[in-house]
Amino acid sequence: MSSTTAGSPTGARSRLPRRAPVWGGAVILAAAALAWGVNDWRYGQYIESTDDAYVGGDVSALASQVSGLVTQVAVTDNEAVQKGQLLIRLDDRPYRAALARAQADVQAAQAALANLNAQEVLQSAVIEEARTEIVSADAAVTLGLANQTRYDHLASTNAGSVQQAQTARATYQQNKAAAQKARAALKAAEAQLGVIATQKAQAQASLGAAQAEEQNAALNEQYTQIRAPFSGTVGNRAAHVGAYASAGTQLISLVPTTGLWVDANFKEDQLAHMHPGQEAQISADISPGTKITGIVQSLSPASGAVFSLLPAENATGNFTKIVQRVPVRILLQGNAATLGLLRPGLSVTASVNTK
Known part of the structure; x- marks a missing residue:
């Protein structure tokens, strides 16, 4: 009787609800897998990745x-x-001494230029005095000529003595000579002013050279x-x-703490839809699970093989096609704490969304 009950349809039906959760879970897993697959197909097909990528930065080797x-x-x-x-x-100490010497040379050059400026002012006064002498000499010449003419007339009419006429004539000649001398003195004074101007130009050049040497000495002192x-x-x-x-x-x-980038070497068949401005994602072994974002800045104008020290020569012998890689520069973005984990030279994995 008990065996009949165990094999009855009623007993079988009582076991069916126990299988329902198993089938339900399987259906859910299948749906999730399908959704993941569809999502991967829709979006993953646009993602290009490479683990041939390295962090870069402007590492400066400082020298003296x-x-x-x-x-x-x-x-x-x-x-x-x-x-x-x-x-x-x-x-x-040697550079401070050199700076002191250069400063002294500048002061000496400034003093020489100041002396020439004073000479120029003095010479201008000498020129004005020479011009005044010319005016005075010309007046004396005019007066001497008038006296000579008058005494010659008096002597010719016996109204005056010949001696007076001769004296007037001699005075006139002396006045003419004095006027010529005054004009010569003016020319000499003006010529001396030109000499001073030339000396000033030389002094200014010397001052400029001394000042340049002073600046160079100051720079050398700072370079210590x-x-x-x-x-x-x-x-x-x-x-x-x-x-x-x-x-x-x-x-x-x-080594800089900011301004880092990644040089990712993508295969040539990954570059068809890649261009500057696309979003990128970086993952590094130094911080597993941390995703760092970036932007594609540029693509190299040639493959890495072209810039190598010994480029490949494929014009002779047997040829085996090798997929080439092209460096892609990715600028990193993010907060300082995240980027501070990276170091130039670290290897990373770079992924670019080419959609």
Whole structure:
């Protein structure tokens, strides 16, 4: 009796509701998978990705512009610094002495120019005096000519003596000579003014050269202090107190904390619809799960192989086609905390939405 009950249709129907949740869950999973697949087909087909991508930045290798002993290293490796902060100081005593000499040369040149200016003023007064002498001499010549004419007439009519006529004639000749001398003096004074003008031009040139040397000496004195050109992090510090640094020697490197980018090397068959302005997404192993956004800035005008030291030569021998990659520059966006996780040289994965 009990076996008949166990095999009855009523017992079978009682077990059916237990299978319904299983089938329902399967249907839901299938629907979700279908939705995901449709979404991936609709949007994923426009996403181009590559893991051949690296973080880049304007890493600056700072060098000394002058030579000297290192007297101070104000920072340590991996230290964050601000723009304008002192990094390294060189012995500035020789450069301060050179600046003092240059300043003295400027003062001497200024004094020489001031002296010539005074001479120019004095010479102008001499010229005015010479012109006055000419006027006086011309008046004496006019008077002497009148006296000579009058005494000659008196002598010819026996109304005056011959001696008086001769004296008047001699006085007239002396006055003429004095007038000529005054004119010669004026020409000489004017010529001297031209000489002074030439000397002034030379003095002004000397002053300009001295001032340029002073500026150069001041710059050299400033160059003994190496300061951060931008905010960043110190790295590759090669300077040590007491070491001699020659001009042009790399002493320290500075890595920027902002303005980073990614150079992503996409395959040539991924570039058909890629252009500047498209959105990009970056993921890095240094911060798993963190998505960093960016914008495509530019595409390289040639593949990486073209810019290599030894470009491939495919004109001879057997040829095997190799898919080429083209560097794409992606500017990173986001807050400073997120971008601060990245370091130039890190490898990342870059994805670009080409829709």
